[in-house]
Amino acid sequence: MDLSAINPVLLVASLMVAATPLLLAAIGELVVERAGVLNLGVEGMMIVGAISGFAIAVETGSPWLGFIGAAVGGAILSLLFVVLTQVALANQVASGLALTLFGLGLSALMGQSYVGIKPPAMGKLDIPVLSDLPVVGPILFSHDLVLYLGIALTGAVWWMLKYSRAGLILRAVGENHDAAHALGYKVIRIRVMAIMFGGACAGLGGAYISLIRVPQWTEGMTAGVGWIALALVVFASWKPWRALLGAYLFGGVTVIQLNLQAAGVAIPVEYLAMSPYVITILVLVILSADKSSAPASLGRTFHASH
Amino acid sequence: MKFTSLLATAAMALGLATGAMAQDKTKVGFVYVGPVGDGGWTYEHNKGRLAVEEHFGDKVETVFVESVPEGPDAERVMTQMALEGADLIFTTSFGYMDPTINVAKKFPKVKFEHATGYKTAPNVSVYSARFYEGRAVQGTIAGRMTKSNVVGYIGSYPIPEVIRGINSAFIHARKVNPDVQFKIVWAYTWFDPAKEADAAKVLIEQGADVILQHTDSTAPQAAAQAAGNVITFGQASDMSEYAPMPRVSSIIDNWAPYYIARTQAVMDGSWATVNTWDGIGAGMVGIGEISDAVPAEVKAEALALKDAIASGSYHPFTGPLKKQDGSDWLAEGETADDGTLAGMNFYVEGIEGDIPN
Known part of the structure; x- marks a missing residue:
């Protein structure tokens, strides 16, 4: 065993990278669920975002355009979910699952000619002096900008939900869509916007994997992150900062367990491998012991005549 | 579509009935653990499959299913392939070992080839590379x-x-x-x-x-x-x-030579259970x-x-x-x-x- 081989600074820095795709997808889904819609298609929107972003970044040579393309790609795929659940009033669970399967297939098709290609590199933040500080520099000031975007988005969503009028309306729609409707709010329109926001965030999360974390395109490369994001929203009690905590915890334990393995710590690998799931669930369940509960209209179909 | 499959069924029934009549096409199935675009393991198995198609042309038809989890799903995929008339099925991951043996028992006339495993049966061969x-x-x-x-x-x-x-x-x-x-x-x-x-x-x-x-x-x-x-x-x-x-x-x-040889063996009727383990020398x-x-x-x-x-x-x-x-x-x-x-x-x-x- 050689724990000194683990560099804590690099460890924190890489756990932030590992957590970001999960955070982006979870924040998007959190807004969707706060609006009372359960979209199980996160995985599908992520993988479509991953290939859309990758393809556009490769074609244009600009990772930024790639990320914009990923957000658009994810949002467009979520429109399919909109048509199914908000227009055709289909079951949300079934529609979401279908969206995931469709997204996985579609992304494989779109990605046919992008296997083995290297995407343009994303620049990292490099502030003179600050980025060179010991310890603080690598952890806080030397990442790619999308990572900061994820944190900023968490703050923005938290503020929007808690303090803004728009957030109040969104929550009203999610808690009791009939009452919101009676007050004159456009329930369907608000939900459509929330779903598209969720799609865009999932797309960004996917592109973060294909453009920064890995970076390359391979079929099925999101490998279940979307499902973890869905679980995370529930365990975070639909609260943005807890979702951030959960994502960092999950990313952190994932990276730490690999570090411990490489350092030869005498804990059976099986326990290490399951530790991210167990620890994240445990912490968030303990945190959610307060009264917070799911949005009351979550997963229920809204029809104005009901 | 339906008409051709009907014809195929009829042809197969005829083939079974007469016994001597050779089937038009040899159908070869491949079960992959990852996507064919993984750039590694599955990609190479798929290259072997394409080589089989190129070598035999019209005499062979290949089918494949990618990203099949190692477990009960694999058994379902293999069963489906066998039911659809595959003559030879390559299962290309270690974790398919028991599913392959199980499915092979149910379809004694279909030949199976399992990569990197060690369990054989009268209709199951194993092959691996050193x-x-x-x-x-x-x-x-x-x-x-x-x-x-x-x-x-x-x-x-x-x-x-x-x-x-x-x-x-x-x-x-x-x-x-x-x-x-x-x-x-x-x-x-x-x-x-x-x-x-x-x-x-x-x-x-x-x-x-x-x-x-x-x-x-x-x-x-x-x-x-x-x-x-x-x-x-x-x-x-x-x-x-x-x-x-x-x-x-x-x-x-490099699986292509092996896949071609084994497909040929099925066509000739000379297929027998083997345990192949070749390395650099054999290519x-x-x-x-x-x-x-x-x-x-x-x-x-x-x-x-x-x-x-x-x-x-x-x-x-x-x-x-x-x-x-x-x-x-x-x-x-x-x-x-x-x-x-x-x-x-x-x-x-x-x-x-x-x-x-």
Whole structure:
């Protein structure tokens, strides 16, 4: 065993990278669920975002355009979910699952000619002096900008939900869509916007994997992150900062367990491998012991005549 | 569509009834553990499938299903293939072993070929390649090239095939560099680019400047490239898009000749259960071009080792060798027998850490 081989600074820095795709997808889904819609298609929107972003970044040579393309790609795929659940009033669970399967297939098709290609590199933040500080520099000031975007988005969503009028309306729609409707709010329109926001965030999360974390395109490369994001929203009690905590915890334990393995710590690998799931669930369940509960209209179909 | 399938059914019924009438097309199925675009393991199996199509043209029809999980799903996929009239089914991952045996029992007339396993039946053959021969060449280059004396190894599952690779690489790295250490991380997946990338990054952060992988995607190559001064080896496929750095060489699986020969055997009616385990000599394992990032004398040394293995004059597991616990395994000049290699479940002396159960 050689724990000194683990560099804590690099460890924190890489756990932030590992957590970001999960955070982006979870924040998007959190807004969707706060609006009372359960979209199980996160995985599908992520993988479509991953290939859309990758393809556009490769074609244009600009990772930024790639990320914009990923957000658009994810949002467009979520429109399919909109048509199914908000227009055709289909079951949300079934529609979401279908969206995931469709997204996985579609992304494989779109990605046919992008296997083995290297995407343009994303620049990292490099502030003179600050980025060179010991310890603080690598952890806080030397990442790619999308990572900061994820944190900023968490703050923005938290503020929007808690303090803004728009957030109040969104929550009203999610808690009791009939009452919101009676007050004159456009329930369907608000939900459509929330779903598209969720799609865009999932797309960004996917592109973060294909453009920064890995970076390359391979079929099925999101490998279940979307499902973890869905679980995370529930365990975070639909609260943005807890979702951030959960994502960092999950990313952190994932990276730490690999570090411990490489350092030869005498804990059976099986326990290490399951530790991210167990620890994240445990912490968030303990945190959610307060009264917070799911949005009351979550997963229920809204029809104005009901 | 329906009409042709009706015709096909009728033709098959006729073929069964008369017994002597040859079927028009031989149908060959392939079950893959990853996507055909993984750039590694499954990609090479699919190349073998395409070679079969090219070789036999109209006489053969191939079908494949990709990303099939190892478990009950695999059984369902195989059953479906057999029901759809496949004559020969290649199941291309270790975890398909029991499903293959189970399905083969239900379809005694269909021939099955399971890659990297050890269970055979009257209609089930097994085939594998001696990847450890390639690992010996990798180990030599790794031992010569490392400056930090730390070699990172990304394992998939702790099964004999993977452990053999670790041992072979380690023995040959130590032979040329007595100070070399291996850091081993088990990813518990064959294919998960994000996880493979994380594992590679962790190993690099902990000082490894050589990364060996036994997982299927090219993600570790990308991670090594980002790190700069780290070298890697293509796994299962050449992965030449990462040459000359970080990828300095590779182990290439070449299944095409075997797939063509076995399909021919089914056509001739000469198919019989075999246990094939070929290496560099027979061409089933190829060593990808050693890039210019490797000094000429190291390259020459590696190629000499490859030739010695190919000609059979050298066996990668030649004594004296001890097991990890210090007990004797092979005496001076003794070579390991295939039985021990096939079930290898121990590290050789010098590797740190335990094999997970």
